[in-house]
Amino acid sequence: MSQSVLKPFKAIKYLFAKPKTLRYPFELKEPAMRYRGFHVNDWETCTGCGNCADICPNQAIEMIEIPELVSEPGKTNKRPRIDYGRCCFCGLCIDICPPGSLKLTRDYFHIHFDPDTFVFVPKNEHTEPEKYFPTNEYSVLKASLSHRRKDYDGFVSDLKYSLFEPERVPMPVVPPEERMLSFIEHIIGYDREEARKEAARCLECRLCEEACPAHLKISDYIHAIFEDKPEESLKKIYEDNPIPSICGRVCMAHCEKACSLSIRGEALSIRWLKRYAADTVKDFKTTLELNPGPATGRKVAVIGAGPAGLSVAYFLRLSGHKVGVYDALAGGGGTMRTGPPAYRLPLESIDRDVDYIRSLGVEFFFNTRVGKDVLFEDMLKEYDAVFLGTGYTRSRSTQVKNYEKCVLALAFLTDNKIGKPWKVGRQIIVIGGGNVALDVAREALRLQHIQYPGEKTAVKTVSLEDWGEMPATEEEIREAREENIQFHPAWGPKEVVVDESGKIKGLLCRKVKSVFNEQGRFAPAFHENKEMFMEGDMIIEAIGQYPDFSFIPEELFNKLKFTQRKKLSVDENGMTSIAKVFAGGDIVNTNMDAVTAIADAKIAAQGISRYLAGETVTA
Amino acid sequence: MRELELYFGPQHLGMVGNFSITLQVEGDRIVKATANPGFLHRGFEKLMEQRTWIQNFPLVCRINVVEPDHMELMYAMAVEKLAGIEVPERAQFIRSIYLELARVGSHLFGLWAYANMLGFDTVANWAMYHRDLILDLFEELTGGRVYHIYLWPGGVRRDFPEGFEERIRSTLHTIGSCVPDYDDTFFHNRLFYERAHGVGKLSREDACRMGAVGQVLRATGMKKDIRKTEPYAAYDQVDWEIPVRTDGDAYSRIWVVRDEMIESVHMIFKLLDKLPKGEAYQRIPNPFKWKIPESEVYVRCESSRGELGLYLVSDGGDKPCRAHFRTPSYSHGLTILEKALENESIADVGNIMISLYITAPEIDR
Numbered sequence: 001m002s003q004s005v006l007k008p009f010k011a012i013k014y015l016f017a018k019p020k021t022l023r024y025p026f027e028l029k030e031p032a033m034r035y036r037g038f039h040v041n042d043w044e045t046c047t048g049c050g051n052c053a054d055i056c057p058n059q060a061i062e063m064i065e066i067p068e069l070v071s072e073p074g075k076t077n078k079r080p081r082i083d084y085g086r087c088c089f090c091g092l093c094i095d096i097c098p099p100g101s102l103k104l105t106r107d108y109f110h111i112h113f114d115p116d117t118f119v120f121v122p123k124n125e126h127t128e129p130e131k132y133f134p135t136n137e138y139s140v141l142k143a144s145l146s147h148r149r150k151d152y153d154g155f156v157s158d159l160k161y162s163l164f165e166p167e168r169v170p171m172p173v174v175p176p177e178e179r180m181l182s183f184i185e186h187i188i189g190y191d192r193e194e195a196r197k198e199a200a201r202c203l204e205c206r207l208c209e210e211a212c213p214a215h216l217k218i219s220d221y222i223h224a225i226f227e228d229k230p231e232e233s234l235k236k237i238y239e240d241n242p243i244p245s246i247c248g249r250v251c252m253a254h255c256e257k258a259c260s261l262s263i264r265g266e267a268l269s270i271r272w273l274k275r276y277a278a279d280t281v282k283d284f285k286t287t288l289e290l291n292p293g294p295a296t297g298r299k300v301a302v303i304g305a306g307p308a309g310l311s312v313a314y315f316l317r318l319s320g321h322k323v324g325v326y327d328a329l330a331g332g333g334g335t336m337r338t339g340p341p342a343y344r345l346p347l348e349s350i351d352r353d354v355d356y357i358r359s360l361g362v363e364f365f366f367n368t369r370v371g372k373d374v375l376f377e378d379m380l381k382e383y384d385a386v387f388l389g390t391g392y393t394r395s396r397s398t399q400v401k402n403y404e405k406c407v408l409a410l411a412f413l414t415d416n417k418i419g420k421p422w423k424v425g426r427q428i429i430v431i432g433g434g435n436v437a438l439d440v441a442r443e444a445l446r447l448q449h450i451q452y453p454g455e456k457t458a459v460k461t462v463s464l465e466d467w468g469e470m471p472a473t474e475e476e477i478r479e480a481r482e483e484n485i486q487f488h489p490a491w492g493p494k495e496v497v498v499d500e501s502g503k504i505k506g507l508l509c510r511k512v513k514s515v516f517n518e519q520g521r522f523a524p525a526f527h528e529n530k531e532m533f534m535e536g537d538m539i540i541e542a543i544g545q546y547p548d549f550s551f552i553p554e555e556l557f558n559k560l561k562f563t564q565r566k567k568l569s570v571d572e573n574g575m576t577s578i579a580k581v582f583a584g585g586d587i588v589n590t591n592m593d594a595v596t597a598i599a600d601a602k603i604a605a606q607g608i609s610r611y612l613a614g615e616t617v618t619a
Numbered sequence: 620m621r622e623l624e625l626y627f628g629p630q631h632l633g634m635v636g637n638f639s640i641t642l643q644v645e646g647d648r649i650v651k652a653t654a655n656p657g658f659l660h661r662g663f664e665k666l667m668e669q670r671t672w673i674q675n676f677p678l679v680c681r682i683n684v685v686e687p688d689h690m691e692l693m694y695a696m697a698v699e700k701l702a703g704i705e706v707p708e709r710a711q712f713i714r715s716i717y718l719e720l721a722r723v724g725s726h727l728f729g730l731w732a733y734a735n736m737l738g739f740d741t742v743a744n745w746a747m748y749h750r751d752l753i754l755d756l757f758e759e760l761t762g763g764r765v766y767h768i769y770l771w772p773g774g775v776r777r778d779f780p781e782g783f784e785e786r787i788r789s790t791l792h793t794i795g796s797c798v799p800d801y802d803d804t805f806f807h808n809r810l811f812y813e814r815a816h817g818v819g820k821l822s823r824e825d826a827c828r829m830g831a832v833g834q835v836l837r838a839t840g841m842k843k844d845i846r847k848t849e850p851y852a853a854y855d856q857v858d859w860e861i862p863v864r865t866d867g868d869a870y871s872r873i874w875v876v877r878d879e880m881i882e883s884v885h886m887i888f889k890l891l892d893k894l895p896k897g898e899a900y901q902r903i904p905n906p907f908k909w910k911i912p913e914s915e916v917y918v919r920c921e922s923s924r925g926e927l928g929l930y931l932v933s934d935g936g937d938k939p940c941r942a943h944f945r946t947p948s949y950s951h952g953l954t955i956l957e958k959a960l961e962n963e964s965i966a967d968v969g970n971i972m973i974s975l976y977i978t979a980p981e982i983d984r
């Protein structure tokens with residue numbers, strides 16, 4: 001190896017080279033595009049879920065309440081505050097942030113004599129425009145947490161690398177070609193592996209629990225499933241919801257809309273996981289180990305065995321009251337029993353929930369119509385309190401010409417589910433754009449396949465609402481389309497056309513201009529000259545339901561107060577304007593679904609207990 | 620002659636880091652050297668027991684500032700083994716490229732320290748500048764210059780940005796084009812030879828007996844490299860050589876470092892040529908619910924300064940129940956340093972110490 005004493009002097013050539021050192025601050029080096037500098041947080045999309053604070057390895061983040069922000073379902077009024085004395089700029093908070101609102105920027109200068117300024121609530125240029133400057137107005141000499149560069153995102157969230165799983169474990173379903181041939185339940189349900197894997201996605205931020213009308217302890221029951229303890233899970237569910245087999249199938253899942261995973265991915269499958277817990281536990285009685293409280297000697301009558309009636313009965317029974325539930329139907333579940341078709345909600349699932357409530361000592365009087373078989377006024381005398389959960393049990397009609405030739409949705413659904421199935425037509429038209437209309441359409445389609453196997457048949461829907469305005473859920477619309485239901489949105493019925501013998505020939509429709517008026521009220525307007533004739537031999541009207549209060553004698557009924565939206569008016573205890581009469585469910589709330597009925601029932605059950613203990617003033 | 624005790628610690632310019640040696644000297648000959656670790660104990664391993672599996676990821680790199688990336692690798696590999704996580708092929712290649720860049724960066728840093736120590740400030744400054752170019756690449760890839768927090772369980776944290784491969788190539792060409800200057804000015808410089816040849820000599824026998832690894836071992840003629848013997852990442856996907864020297868002195872060690880850098884650069888080019896398409900990350904479980912079944916694992920790799928190992932134990936919980944790093948400087952900085960200093964002159968303490976590639980944070984953790 002050659003060593004030299006002269007060669008090293010070659011380095012002298014570098015004396016004349018341009019220096020490599022940057023003359024800061026006159027020569028600046030742009031930080032890299034992914035630079036991990038100070039945070040920004042978009043307050044608009046931040047949900048205040050607190051996942052960033054939970055993951056931070058240095059406990060640098062604290063969620064603080066921002067008084068000027070309001071909490072709403074799926075959003076809290078908390079926002080992260082970062083202590084730059086602790087932050088190590090690892091960016092774990094960025095990778096766990098479900099909405100991706102929290103980002104690291106390329107800013108990294110902050111010099112200040114006041115250490116408090118290093119504890120910092122990140123916002124962004126929209127919330128704090130006065131602190132963010134475009135490149136030409138930005139000066140590095142003023143650079144700090146209060147003089148920052150606009151559009152200067154650095155390390156930001158990337159869903160492919162997120163610390164949460166944005167995609168759901170797919171739910172196994174019966175394929176459309178197969179499921180439309182029968183009333184087989186089309187959602188198969190998760191098995192143990194799938195349920196645990198799905199449950200593992202939950203970040204436990206609890207945004208969903210605020211959004212759930214009945215405030216179920218979702219995080220806890222999901223965690224129990226993750227830990228392979230479905231029994232524990234079911235116990236948690238029963239603290240707030242006594243009809244999990246039903247709700248695990250048909251709940252409107254307000255929680256899932258609030259799930260932080262749903263913002264950029266798919267919401268946690270909370271409803272199906274509830275179903276998993278309910279379906280996996282074989283014996284409710286031995287698992288739940290619930291017992292009625294010490295007998296109070298008080299008696300409560302519940303009219304209607306729907307979600308509201310069942311729930312109020314359950315909670316009251318646990319408090320030690322004697323409870324009798326009256327319903328005109330032959331079994332429990334209310335509209336759940338008659339409405340949702342068997343492929344969505346089989347009777348066995350309903351009966352499981354009802355039987356468990358019965359096992360606690362709740363007395364059921366089925367096939368008993370109040371107002372006919374027993375009188376309301378007698379019940380008022382006999383019982384210490386009465387709860388009304390009578391629901392919306394009558395279908396509306398369009399009242400167009402020849403409307404009496406049509407079939408009403410509830411009659412159709414009820415007969416098919418718990419009575420004698422209808423003989424259906426080959427060309428069925430369903431009027432309506434909501435979930436009930438789609439239940440009717442999909443049920444009619446199945447009956448066609450059963451009654452006319454292999455023949456050419458069709459089910460069509462007409463709705464005033466256009467795509468995107470239809471009140472039916474996306475899920476229902478998607479499934480119906482998979483089953484070849486034909487949609488005719490933005491058409492309104494004008495006349496049921498009949499032949500000389502009075503048989504239905506079809507429906508004459510008018511094109512809809514708009515469904516709502518300028519005030520946003522329902523006031524459909526039509527193009528008078530755009531008409532369409534739709535052929536059909538059976539028409540079912542599914543445009544809405546209304547309640548039936550005919551069981552209440554007139555002088556009492558007149559004492560009942562209603563809200564502007566024609567709902568029974570109740571106080572914070574769930575009591576109506578008639579003393580000792582309480583109410584809940586569809587006749588009270590505007591959500592009109594099962595879980596809100598449960599929420600009403602929880603309030604009313606507490607109200608009734610307080611009332612019976614003499615704690616509240618009577619109306 | 621009278622024996623004196625001399626304290627060689629952070630007060631001395633030649634000492635890099637919070638570490639010290641007590642020297643018993645006779646004239647300027649060292650009779651006995653005693654290493655004093657413990658100044659830099661930060662309790663990382665204990666701290667790891669208090670942090671969840673994912674929270675340890677940003678922590679481990681900080682154990683050793685000149686060797687952060689291999690610490691990340693060790694933690695990721697150990698967790699992957701414990702939890703049974705498969706790493707996609709592309710991520711394995713990116714890991715190797717990333718780790719070789721780290722090796723070059725770390726060696727340049729070492730060269731800076733060594734050259735500086737011997738008074739070759741010019742070369743030291745070049746090395747520092749070239750290291751900075753590598754840090755620029757790291758900054759672009761990971762968002763950080765020194766602590767990259769990039770190589771995590773399941774793969775890597777982000778894929779290469781658009782055009783990154785080209786920028787790696789051109790940066791390496793820039794650095795590579797200066798190799799003749801480095802050689803002329805430093806490696807073939809007679810002064811370097813005079814200062815380093817025969818200094819801090821370690822026999823192959825002693826090296827093996829005392830647990831020498833990395834350049835220290837390879838400078839005694841042992842062809843040993845974990846990347847070859849137990850290949851991880853993508854090291855078995857390309858051809859490369861293990862540079863060795865035989866003299867076991869400071870001179871050999873620094874030459875091995877030089878040759879290794881060049882080999883790494885060649886290797887990066889080969890890896891880039893073969894870089895497969897596909898995913899660079901296999902998602903890890905939800906960090907808030909992540910528990911790893913009860914088990915233990917020992918993983919090792921060839922870090923820039925030699926064999927680095929991690930013993931990691933899970934008791935089935937959401938945090939490690941024990942973590943222990945086996946670091947190259949542990950043997951180099953204690954027994955081997957003491958041995959290598961025997962009979963050397965006081966003026967060569969820094970020379971020998973840095974040629975052994977000792978970093979104090981690795982000894983103490």
Ligand SMILES: Cc1cc2nc3c(=O)[nH]c(=O)nc-3n(C[C@H](O)[C@H](O)[C@H](O)COP(=O)(O)OP(=O)(O)OC[C@H]3O[C@@H](n4cnc5c(N)ncnc54)[C@H](O)[C@@H]3O)c2cc1C
Pocket residue numbers: 250251252303304305306307308309326327328329333334335336338339340368369370371389390391392393413435436439545548551584585586587592593594595597
């Ligand atoms: C077709 C259809 C599908 C639906 N799908 C869903 C769904 O998927 N998810 C969801 O959350 N909600 C759904 N709903 C709405 C849901 O059924 C109601 O919101 C819920 O059942 C309301 O509960 P409730 O307890 O208030 O009354 P209901 O469930 O309506 O129960 C009222 C009960 O009171 C009984 N009753 C009334 N008057 C008397 C009397 N005088 N004497 C004795 N008994 C009486 C009735 O027989 C009935 O059983 C659907 C509704 C329909 C019509």
Ligand code: SF4
Pocket residue numbers: 055056057058059060061082086087088089090091092093094
């Ligand atoms: S960057 Fe890391 S240390 Fe800083 S606040 Fe986020 S999670 Fe905490």
